[in-house]
Amino acid sequence: MDVGVFARESDRLDRAVEIGVASGRVVGVSFPAEIPDDAESDHPLLDRVFAYLAGEPDHFDDVEVALTVGTTERRVLEAVRNVPHGETVSLERVVRMAGLDPEESADVETARSALAANPVPLFVPDHRVRDAPGGAAASVAARLRAIESD
Structure with missing residues (x-):
């Protein structure tokens, strides 16, 4: 899926990891106390994040991000x-x-x-x-x- 909000609870962080994706690019990352109601838990990027949180090195330099900054x-x-x-x-x-x-x-x-x-x-x-x-x-x-x- 190229669009949506994806989140999972992380024991390593004692909070959730939330990723917003639009057109195949990450537009936002947050670490809320609880998983938002509208979030889905299945996304390949979340799989990579949770492997990283488990100790697997990942630089994430291939992840496309949308930066709307100066x-x-x-x-x-x-x-x-x-x-x-x-x-x-x-x-x-x-x-x-x-x-x-x-x-x-x-x-x-x-x-x-x-x-x-x-x-x-x-x-x-x-x-x-x-x-x-x-x-x-x-x-x-x-x-x-x-x-x-x-």
Whole structure:
């Protein structure tokens, strides 16, 4: 199915994983306390996510995401997609990877804002940026880092 909301309960995260898909692209990822009533549980991408949560390495770099953000924010989020599974980087490194200047406070704030508003955490793995907010709750990001370090 190319369109819909898909979710499953995750014991590893103590919450659900919800993925929104439109035209074959992921448009949203969230980690709600409960599975939404309108969500379906069968989707191949959820199968991959749950294999990842069980400890199988997956960079998800082949997953198509739809980012409806500005050009600079897109550069930041695309830079984060290049951080390898199991590694963490500083916000300063992400700013540099996005072609921005870490000495410019406006560039740093743009990067922080882009990460905080990340609509597709996990597929844009902001949990790998150790000193910046992300699209997922801090507790979820910490568990994702722990899963990748096991």
